[in-house]
Amino acid sequence: MVYAKHRTMPTPVQLRIWRDYIETAEALRTRLTGRLQNESSLSSGDYQVLLALSEAEQHTIRSSELAAMIGWERSRLSHHLGRMEKRQLIRRIPCADAVHGIDVIATDPGLELFRAGSVPHLRAVKEIFIDALSPEQLIQVEDIAIVLRRHLGLDSEVGTRE
Template sequence: MAQEPRRARLTREELRIWRNYIETAEALRARLEGRLQSESAMSSADYRVLLTLSEAERKTLRSSRLAELIGWQRSRLSHHLGRMEKRGLIRRTTCADDPHGVEVVLTDLGAERFRHGSVPHLRAVHELFVDALTPEQLVQVDDVTAALRRHLDLDPGR
């Protein structure tokens, strides 16, 4: 009879660290999202799409590439893009080189809303995250984040 693989158990200290990390990250995310919504009337999902498009060449990406970059399923992105398109933030067009592909284009209104929303959002990031840490702690956060991203293979194309 084959032995079951031994379950990895967390120590009390590891579990405490994990829970503190998750609870703190969730509280930070919720506060940043709340501030973004109240100060710019933009959801964090809108912001993420607009940020990614604003960084793209010609402010345009294939929808499949956009989904990959923001880590969403294509169906979720498609539904969200439909809502953003109705508000004039983005425009979808057929790809010139692939009649089945869709390109997502940042509109002038979308770029303006992104710029307008970025000011209070970045201020909130500074107040809620950067101000809480010393310069040395920021370097440590960067090191930990880089180790996690490597372990999770989150930067294969960068």
């Protein structure tokens, strides 16, 4: 059986499926990132940060929480926030309730750039990903993502079907 779980090493067919998945996911990410950058002057990192801040109460999140939300190391986030701060997309201030914490706040220009960039970005997501799949295939992709996220212990981050 091709998908037998008792093998210690993946079969050639399983490795081909894995490689096809990884290469396709990377191609999707590369195309979406390129379109986002070209159409909005936002990097995918900028977009991730501004998305989280746009959804946060008062557009503010503690930097350690932001790092966890977007899955980045704190040092990577700190460097990226420094670049965003120079472009006046965000501000960093000491937390009012902690000695060592930093709050990250989306600025009005940052939120405006995020909103303006979201329209072409979501259009690209539809054109590059959603339009390529039937409604049934989209549900299959969602089912696979749910299973993988649960397997990786990301249950709390699994979305719900609408």
